[in-house]
Amino acid sequence: MPTNALFFSLLRCLLIFTFSRVVFAQFYLDNETSPTHQFKSRPDLHAPILDFAILRPDLVTPGYIFLAPYRNLDPGPYIYDNLGNLVWSGAGHSGPKTAHTPRVCRYKGTDHLCYFTGEQHLGFARGHGVILDQNYRTVKTIEAAGAGASNDMHEFKITPYSNGTTVLMTVYQPRQYDVTTNPRFNLHNGIGWIVEGVFQEVDIDTGRLIFEWRSLDHVDPSQAWTLPGSTDTSGDGLHEESPWDYFHLNSVDKNQDGDYLISARHVSAIYKVSGKDGHIMWELGGNKPTFKQTNFAFSYQHHARWISENQTHTVLSFFDNASSSFNATGRFSHGWIVAIDHVVKEATVIKEWGAPMPEGGLLSTSQGNVQMLPNGGCHIGWGEHAYFSEHTADGTTIQFAKLAERTSNVMIYRSNKYNWTAQPVTKPALWSFSKQEQKTGFWVSWNGATEVKSWNFYVSNQTSGPFELAGSVKKTGFETEFHMPTFAGWSFAEALDGDGRALDRSVVSKTFVPSEKLRSTCDDSGCKYAERVPPEAEVPYEAPNEVPAALFSTNRGFNTSHYYEDVPGAPYPWNHIGEWEEQSEDGGSDSTETEEGKRSSSIAVPLGLLIGFTAAIIGFFFFRAGGFRKLQSTAVEVTESAFGSKVLQRYTRVHTKESDYRSHSSSSSRSGIL
Known part of the structure; x- marks a missing residue:
């Protein structure tokens, strides 16, 4: 291939690749979580959809x-039936933290629901164990015993053969450690940090420590298959924020003889541990295998x-x-x-x-x-x-x-x-809809209920009744749908078990009837989602009064800019509220980087690389006849492509928003008003 053609081909590939990375950045974000259910009766739930192969x-x-699941839209404990229907969404039930390993456990002679909840870290977690009763009420939380770190996610299990009185749990304990004794560790000139794998057996009701085992007492770090800084979860061992996880204890079990079975990922070994003195009775795999x-x-x-x-x-x-x-x-x-x-x-x-x-x-x-x-x-x-x-x-x-x-x-x-x-202590949820006050549709669910087999629907045209039975249907999936040929302004649903016994009923619900203007977008199941009006038809938003900067709270709380777009026509971008710092009278600004700035930076980096590379190519072709002419045609070809047009349009919008924001920021600092 001629030199000129080779360089132009490389340039074309680089330009298209750069544009495609920018344009599809949002696409990849959209592909990072789970597809979720949508329920009319519980629009607050975003349970992942199970896809069966x-x-x-x-x-x-x-x-x-x-x-x-975690790192999805609503992480938390979930229960599904064998057909993939949601039974219980516990998202939010465990608080604003990650949950792991929900399972049925026997506590005080009856079935309960156990799981771990806590703050997720890289390769481990900090938190505590939770026990729920059959009404999904928290009856016990269990923490690690002693003065060390809190529970870890890897094991929280009611101990076999304990009659539900004790629990097994793991603890990831960071410690200072002399890492200079082994050249394989590649650390020197100071003290290092290591994670000691710990498991405990703890009395559930008293919190008393029954048994504790620590890896550093029995397994030397030289046996590790995972060295400092060698993986994304190993830790580099240089400071307490990144201790070397040489052992990575990830499961604990106990047999009837009182001995323990543990798994340690980073030494690729399974150990039988004595329940009397903690010594290792045998090792499967690892560096010192017994078998x-x-x-x-x-x-x-x-x-x-x-x-x-x-x-x-x-x-x-x-x-x-x-x-x-x-x-x-x-x-x-x-x-x-x-x-x-x-x-x-x-x-x-x-x-x-x-x-x-x-x-x-x-x-x-x-x-x-x-x-x-x-x-x-x-x-x-x-x-x-x-x-x-x-x-x-x-x-x-x-x-x-x-x-x-x-x-x-x-x-x-x-x-x-x-x-x-x-059977939850919460009530069934009901939503009803009628397009023209003729036919009525009902959607009912009861999050967590396992014994519902059918639903009765009672209706009235007055909030206080009397209510008449409109029909009964078998339960179908998480949310059951029912339609009647006449209009009902008020209704409630009643849950029945397999014997026809009433379990509970929803609150009385008013039927939603769309306005005449909205009705054209609806069918018997509801209305389509609204769309944003075209920019030229938008009604400008004008705040009745501007709020002095002194009245704004300095507590920014959670950054919600990812979830709320700018309000068109507002005097300043709403997703920057709480991020503007007090500015000096001469227009100087000490504001933190805004979300728009971050997004524009994510575009500016690849564009900067593109410009630098392009400049180098221009310099090269400066000494070659006709080089600039060919370069110009290539640039035109790429920028006029679909990729190029989309990126340039997006960059223009971001740049315009940033300019408007800076302009307003400067004028606000001069006026002293946010």
């Missing part, structure tokens, strides 16, 4: 699916659980991630059952389950779990990827679903399946 309703184990692995290798595993054990054999299950995204021992992740023969010191995989993906499997480089089901099958949560599956004992996949695309940011630490019975 495989579903065999006749074969799946009865029960409900418990999971807690020869006859037919498998594993690494960076999660969720080790006892299945059975006697004097000569141990059977356990765990999720083999097979990769940390930086190192790998396999192409795909699997759920495994491993049998250990203590006589011959060998470990053998006896059952294996993988994801039914077209490429042969799914590689999940973090998180995940395997839950053994009563029928011998298993339920698998695929961790880093927001997928879950159910498999029969012979390996057949009978359920495989996702909450979000693999390219999204959404993750699920663990997914489980249990039977569950609950």
